[in-house]
Amino acid sequence: MEKTTSQKIRLGLFVIIGLLIFILATYLIGDKQKMFGNTVHLATSFNNVNGLQLGNNVRYSGVNVGTVRNIEMIGDTNIRVDMIIDEDIFKHIKKNAVATIGSDGLVGSMVINILPGSGTAALVEPGYEISSLNRIRTDDLLNTFSKTNKNAERLTENLLKITNEINEGEGTVGLLINDMAMAKDLKTTMSYLKTSSQKTSESISNLNRLIASLNNKDNVIGILKDTAVANRMKAIVSNLDKTTVEINKTVGNVNKTILNIKDGKGALNYLSNDPGLVRKIDSTMTNLNEASIRLNEDLEALKHNFLFRGYFRKLEREKLREQRK
Template identity: 75%
Template sequence: MEKTTSQKIKLGLFVIIGLMVFILAIYFIGDKQKMFGKTTHLETVFNNVNGLQIGNNVRYSGVNVGTVRGIEMINDTNIKVDMIIDKNIFKHIKKDAVATIGSDGLVGSMIINIIPGKGLKPNVEPGDVIHSQDRIRTDDILNTLSKTNQNAAILTENLLKITNDINQGKGTVGLLISDIEMARDLKQTLHYLKISGKETSLSVSNLNKLITSLDNKKNVIGVLKDTAVAAKIKNIIFNLNQSSTEIDKVIGNLNKTVLNIKDGKGAINYLSNDPNLVQNIDSTMININEASKRLNENLEALKHNFLFRGYFKKQEKAKLKEQKK
């Protein structure tokens, strides 16, 4: 059965529309995969790609900037990942940027996140290899959680033992809870400690006042801190030192004089050391006293003598006149 013209036209339109849809789909997919824009390569090395596949997105600061174009196993610990990045983004990526592997949402596909650096390094060049940071694997998280659960079980068991001992009155805490007398003693001790703390605070306050008062020039220490008074005291001490030196000289001279008196041949040496001379002097003094007594007796006798009686009376009258004047 031959096709009519309208059917041929409809078939042609369907093919044209299908091609247009196919071309648009390829364009959008290619644009999303950065297939038609100006792109360049950037590489990084991971220890574990965590399920990363070719075609996964590459994001820089949360913005899609490229796709994964190659995954190559270098050795048993290093895997090189080749990325196609929009060339316009290269001026924003520094050499100290760090690449990490993450997931697109909770259950999405794996992606590469490029974390910006501190901005102190120059921009990356096409073909550069940037640093990477391995993602923590699920197995490691599970192992850590397993150890945490074991530690939590041990802690729970220990806490149960401690609480049982406390309930049974064992240990210090158990005694404090169960023993009323100890609780009272502890309360009284804390009361005394509180009082002691207050007294200590007052003592410290008084001590601070005392230390502050030391700067007052009205007390002794304040006077001593005065520079003028300190200079005067310094002069007094200097004069005392000079005086002590002069006194030492005088004492030395006195010692020499005493030695000269003791060892010399003068009268003082004879008086101090010759007992015969002292006895002679004593006898001489005794004779002089006796002679003076006899002289006084002779004078009294002369007063009563008729030859000298008038003379002495005149002398007495003259003394009386002078006394009256």
């Protein structure tokens, strides 16, 4: 059956549209994989790529800047990853940048994240290998969780054992919880300790006040701290030392005098040991008294004598004038 012209036209349009769609898809995929733009190679190494595949995206500060070009096993714990980076972004990457492997969402494909470097580090050159930060593997996480679960199980068993012992009254804590008498004794002891602490605090406060009052000049310590008073005290002590020396000399002289008296030397010895001398002194004193009495009688007789009467009256008048004045 021969095709009509309209069918041929439709077939041609279908082929052309399909070709355009293929070209557009190829361009979009190539642009996404950085196949048509200017790109630069950059490398890094990991000990585990965690499912990273060729063509996965490379991000710099969260922006897609390239793709994974090649993954090569260098050693049993060293895997080299070659990346192609957009030339416009490549000039911003520093040598202290760090590459990590992450996932694109919860269930997305793996991506390489390049963390920007800090400071004034130099920029990378084409083919430069930046350092990497290895991601914790799932197996390692599971092993860690397994150990954590075992430790948690042991901890739970120990806690149950301790709780049972406490409930049964075993151990110090069990006795404190279940023994009411001990709890009361402990409460009383704590009360005494509290009272003692308060008394101690009061004593310390009083001691602090006493120490602070030592600087006051109204008390003995404060007076002694005064330089002028200290100098006076020093002078008084010096004078006391001198006085003590003089007293010692006087006491020595008195002792010497007493020894002389005991040895029969001096006038006191004669007075105390010679009865005849004492009687003579007593007779002399008696004669002096009698002479004094006779002299008074003679003076009284003179006062009444007409020759001396005027003189004594004159003396009496002068005494009266002086008394009146």
